Amino acid sequence: MSGENLARRRLLLLAPLALASAAGAGFLVVLDRMKRGAYDPHTLANPLLGAPVPDFSLPAQPPATTGFDSAALRAAGGPVLVNFFASWCVPCEMEHPQLIALQRGGAQIWGIAYKDSSAAAAGLLSRNGNPYARLARDEPGRVAIDWGVYGVPETFLVDRTGIIRWHQAGPIMPETITETLQPLLRRYA
Amino acid sequence: MIPELGHFALALAVVFATAQAVLPLWGAARGDARLMAAAPALALGQLLALATAFAALIWSNVVSDFSVLNVVQNSQSLKPLLFKITGTWGNHEGSILLWCLILSLCGGAVAAFGGGLPSALRARVIGVLGATSAGFVLFALTESNPFLRVWPPPMEGQGMNPLLEDPGLAIHPPILYAGYVGFAIPFAFAVAALLEGRIDAAWGRWVRPWTLASWCFLTGGIALGSWWAYYDLGWGGYWFWDPTENASLLPWLTGTALLHSAIVVEKREALKLWTVLLAIATFSLSLSGTFMVRSGILNSVHSFANDPARGVFILALLALVIGSALLLFALRAPVMTATGLFAPLSREGALVLNNILLCSIAAVVFTGTTYPLFAELLAGAKISVGAPFFNATVLPLALPLFAAMSVGPVLSWKRAVLGPALLRLWWAALAALAVGLISSLHARLLPALAFAAAAWLVFGAAAEIIERVRLFRIPLADSLVRARSLPRAVFGSAIAHAGMGVTIAGIAGMSLAVHTIVALHPGQSTELAGYRWTLTDIHDAQGPNYVARVATILVSRDGRPVVTMTPSRRSYPLQQQSTTDTAIHTNLLFDLYAVLGEERDGAAVLRLHVNPLAPWIWLGGLVMALGGGVSLSDRRLRVGAPRRAPAAGLKPA
Amino acid sequence: MKPLWLALLFALALAGPARAVSDPAEMLPDRAQELRAEAVGQQLRCLVCQNESVEDSDADLARDLRRIIRTRVQAGDSNKQVIAWMVARYGDFVRLRPPLRPLTWVLWFSPLLALLIGGGAAGLALRRKPAAAPPLSPAERKALADLLR
Structure with a gap:
């Protein structure tokens, strides 16, 4: 076999190692992102990001006396955090103190009780405090589907023009506020 | 006390495994017969240590020793005895220990039955198995130790996932793992051959029985797992193209290819490098399957608790085992002779087609399973790849494979003529056509095609045997004499091919559910x-x-x-x-x-x-495994039968 | 350190406990429509589950989505329209059969690619000229006979 042939052969036989190394490097990066919480195979990219809020109209969730709709949300005139929650949801309990802190810091949070009885959701709020400026309820969960919600808690940031700018599935943690939400709220204020 | 004994035995196993890796490989490199001769004893020592550790863990589960964290997390005192025992491997730590035990069993098996192998080859095979073992036992000891204590011990355990309280779980994982881990032996043979710089017909013959045995276990394990999903999950489905399932299917596909390409190495001394690569790939896929399932990087219905930290350790281990084998392949393979000579129309040609199709299916399944991961990594896109994709892509590749499966065995080696070969299958083809036509009255195109393929495989396998014993063409007594002198491997492969037909019939039938x-x-x-x-x-x-x-x-x-x-x-x-x-x-x-x-x-x-x-789906799986077993009993495949010529060293290419 | 795994574990609460069997009232009275709805549902991922289709899952959300699929099928939407409705809300992630776009070219063409590579390699091997094999020594001849016995 000629030298050139041998060189080509060497290159060819190196291919399996190259392929495996590439796959291994990929796995390593994914594992690293997973450890930092930046990768989760179960989450999805919400297609509403950068799009206007979907049309909806929801009834009131006590203690509020009036519900709200998409028009009210667009007319709110500042960044609004829309938070889907439920009293049966354990991570929501974890998130609650952060919502209170956000509200005290001047953020406007609108809550939507998801698949929850009106009394149970109201009970949760009287027990743990009410961080919500406005409250509505979506007991059938149909509006939540229009928002691309697949579990609770989920939070959306809506800017003054009614465009959704940010979305998170899963609880807001203290570092979510400092690292992500505060800069965003300032930017869209 | 007993858990400490287990803990100690686990630590001892690390020592044995390390010695098993170092001494024989060093001895083989230096030609030191005494060091090489230590290999079997070290392998048996490791096996003994791990068996002790495993027994200690079973004991802790049986007596519900709630001072052991693993027992607390996965057991409860009221659980029936059977599930206390099987629950030992129904969790991450226990299953890793079982994995290690089976790996050491592989080393023990080569030590016990490899007496006919050249001493250097045997030492290298056992050494490579020891090196692999050392990594996994170290992982069990440091990252997933099942013997950790908890103080004060709680009064009651947390119980295990009730889905797993099932007799099917008693036998499924051990059999599946025996399949996965069993491919460590062909892998070790491949690495040993690369170290020696020599692959020949004898090597092909030595590696085959081990491949076949692992393949039987893996086939049985997959069939059992699918059956378990069918009756225990209660969804009425049997195969979901879930990453966990794909992880078991991948080594099965390449392992099946390996089984067939090793025949070509043995009979024709061709496809040698390819076979070595397949042996490495099959075990690598077994390992990475475990990694993908355990690390939680993929969406899966049935998996253990996910922990990225463990994932990193397993990935490092994988990189070492797979990386060094492939590096060795890249370094050594170019200078080894390639004598791959074959006509496209011949038995070996058909086996090459089998390899291309099986590996293409494996490539598609691998791509589909990992694509969501890499799509997000490289493009930041979130996509899913599920059953509809796999059904659409795997079937078109499987149908030509089924078509070729009955033709291959009737072709002769070196150079075959298609006409006479096909003539022997005329009635099988007719039967398949009839079945296809009849079922097309009741089913849609794909199920009808699948029914035809099933008939083609079953009748084709029968036709091959009938042709070989010349049934009805010579007196029946003479046919029986011929049948008796036929190698068992011929029967084995016919049974296995027919088993595949039975499974396909079951799958086609289920589409009419x-x-x-x-x-x-x-x-x-x-x-x-x-x-x-x-x-x-x-x-x-x-x-x-x-x-x-x-x-x-x-x-x-x-x-x-x-x-x-x-x-x-x-x-x-x-x-x-x-x-x-x-x-x-x-x-x-x-x-x-x-x-x-x-x-x-x-x-x-x-x-x-x-x-x-x-039921045919799993019945076919069992028939396939049975066919493998019949093949395994072939005199010619008995381990260590052949002797090889004195080593000629590296041949320049 | 913050127990990150805990956050991952409780990232989302799924709506309600999983149930084994769904509601018979869910099924459409028209058999053809029901079969079409099932076919569409099997293409869509149950978002809160691990890897099941909307049809297989008994999670609350999957049930809601099943109901929506059936309403739309009954209203005369084509399969494509129903799937597009879902994709508009949940993105391509909801499709178990990913669409063909540049991102998925490698995926969808992987069977062809694998066949080409395999066939090409086999073709190259076929074209290889036979290397003159050294004649067997008598000892080798005997060994070979033993082997192939």
């Missing part, structure tokens, strides 16, 4: 697929660690009772989980399948299925 969901009050009945299902009664029952709600359904056909079925719903108070206990009645042609749901206003919601040919 019907189901319904009804709410019935006791006394009411419904009709499905010609059967009348009457709910006669619904009552409570008490189990050892659960309470159950049991429905009694009388199934009848044309007014005659067929069977009484009792599906139930169990709730486990400790785990706060409920499971459904499916009722299945089979007559081997149909499965009647009933699941009990919620009760509303006195009516019980029932999901009823009639699944044609469902």
Whole structure:
């Protein structure tokens, strides 16, 4: 076999190692992102990001006396955090103190009780405090589907023009506020 | 005390495994016979140590020693004894220990049965197995130690996932792992051959029985797993193209290819480098399958607790094992002779086609399983790849494979002529055509094609045997004499191919399955697929660690009772989980399948299925494994039978 | 350190406990429509589950989505329209059969690619000229006979 042939052969036989190394490097990066919480195979990219809020109209969730709709949300005139929650949801309990802190810091949070009885959701709020400026309820969960919600808690940031700018599935943690939400709220204020 | 003994034995196993890796490989490199001769004893030592550790863990589970964290997390005192034992490997730590035990069994098996191998080759094989073992046992000891204590011990354990409290779980993982891990032996043979710089027909013959044995276990393990999903999960499905399932299918596909390419190495001394690569790839896929399932980087229905930290350790281990094998391949393979000479139309040509198709399917399954991961990594896009994709891409590759499966065995080696070969299969082809046409009256195109393929495989396998013994063309007694002198491997491969046909028939039959969901009050009945299902009664029952709600359904056909079925719903108070206990009645042609749901206003919601040919899916798997077993009993395949010529060293290319 | 795994574990609460059997009232009275709805549902991923289709899952959300699929099928939407409706809300992640776009070219063409590579390699091997093999020594001849016995 000629030298050139041998060189080509060497290159060819190196291919399996190259392929495996590439796959291994990929796995390593994914594992690293997973450890930092930046990768989760179960989450999805919400297609509403950068799009206007979907049309909806929801009834009131006590203690509020009036519900709200998409028009009210667009007319709110500042960044609004829309938070889907439920009293049966354990991570929501974890998130609650952060919502209170956000509200005290001047953020406007609108809550939507998801698949929850009106009394149970109201009970949760009287027990743990009410961080919500406005409250509505979506007991059938149909509006939540229009928002691309697949579990609770989920939070959306809506800017003054009614465009959704940010979305998170899963609880807001203290570092979510400092690292992500505060800069965003300032930017869209 | 017993857990400490287990802990100590586990540590000892690390020492043995390290010695098993270092001494024989060093000895083989230096030509030191004494060092090489230490290999079997070290392998047996490691096996003994791990068997002790495993026994200690079973003991801790059986006596419900709640000072052991692993037992607390996965057991409870009320659990039946059988599930206390099987629960040992129903969790991450225990299953890793089982994995290590089976790996050391592989080393032990080569030590015990490899007496006929050249001493240097045997030392290298055992050494490579030892090196692999060392990594995994070290992982078990440091990252997933099942013997960690907890103080003060709680009064009661947390119990295990009730879905796993099932006799199927008793045998499924050990058999599946025996398949996965068994491919470590062909892998070790491949690495040893690369170290020696020599692959020949004898090597092909030595590596085959080990491949075959692992393949049988893996086939049985996959069939059992699919069966378990069918009756335990209660969804009426049997294969979901879930990453966990794909992880077991991948080494099966490449392992099947390896099984066939090793024949070419043995008979024709061709495909040598390819076979070595396949041996490495098969074990690598077994390992990476474990990694993908354990690290939680992929979406999977059935998996253990996910932990990225463990993932990093396993990935490092993988990089070492797979990386060094492939590096060795890249360094050594270029200078080894390639004598791959074959005509496209020949037995070896057909085996090459088999390899191309099997590996293409494996490539598609691998791409599909990991694509969501890499799509997000490289493009930041979130996509899913599920059953509809795999069904659409794998079937077009599988159909030509099935078509070729019956033709290959009747082709002769070196150079075959297609005409006479096909002539021997004429009646199998006719039968397949008839089956296809008849089923096309009742089913859509794909199931009809699958039915035809199934008939083609079963009758093709029969035709091959009939042709070989010249049945009906010479007196029957002479045919029997011929049959007796036929190598068992011929029967084995025919049985395995027919088994594949049986499985395909089952899969095609399942595509005709019907189901319904009804709410019935006791006394009411419904009709499905010609059967009348009457709910006669619904009552409570008490189990050892659960309470159950049991429905009694009388199934009848044309007014005659067929069977009484009792599906139930169990709730486990400790785990706060409920499971459904499916009722299945089979007559081997149909499965009647009933699941009990919620009760509303006195009516019980029932999901009823009639699944044609469902049992054939797993029956075919067992037939395939049986075929492998028959092949394995072939005199020519007995381990260590052949002797090889004195080593000629590296041949320049 | 913050127990990150805990956050991952409880990232989302799924709506309601999983149930084994769904509601018979869910099924459409028209058999053809029901079969079409099932076919569409099997193409769509149950978002809160691990890897099941909307049809297989008994999670609350899957049930809601099943109901929506059936309403739309009954209203006369084509399969494509129903899937597009879902994709508008949940993105391509909801499709178990990913669409063919540049991102998925490698995926969808992987069977062809694998066959081409395999066939090409086999073709190259076929074209290889036979290397003159050294004649067997008598000892080798005997060994070979033993082997192939």
